[in-house]
Amino acid sequence: xxxxxxxxxxxxxxxxxxxxxxxxxMQYWNPSGISEDWLIIVNRLYMSRNKVLRKRNxxxxxxxxxxxxx
Numbered sequence: 001x002x003x004x005x006x007x008x009x010x011x012x013x014x015x016x017x018x019x020x021x022x023x024x025x026m027q028y029w030n031p032s033g034i035s036e037d038w039l040i041i042v043n044r045l046y047m048s049r050n051k052v053l054r055k056r057n058x059x060x061x062x063x064x065x066x067x068x069x070x
Contacts, residue, residue, distance in 0.1 A: 019045050023056055 022045060026036040042049050 019047070019052075020055060020059055023052060024059070027056070 023041060026041050038049055042052050045052060
């Protein structure tokens with residue numbers, strides 16, 4: 001059941017894009033101003049901590065490229 005919930009797209013995008021959006025929303029755009037603990041994000045996405053952090057790092061790398069910082 002958990003895997004199926006992840007496959008369902010909230011925005012119509014693919015699940016990988018939804019995972020990236022969830023990481024950014026929970027860690028960096030939290031309305032309370034307090035970032036979520038990585039364990040909470042890992043549990044929400046049903047992924048390992050290392051996989052979530054690799055996705056985060058890839059997102060940071062891509063952002064740097066788009067800003068011409070890399």
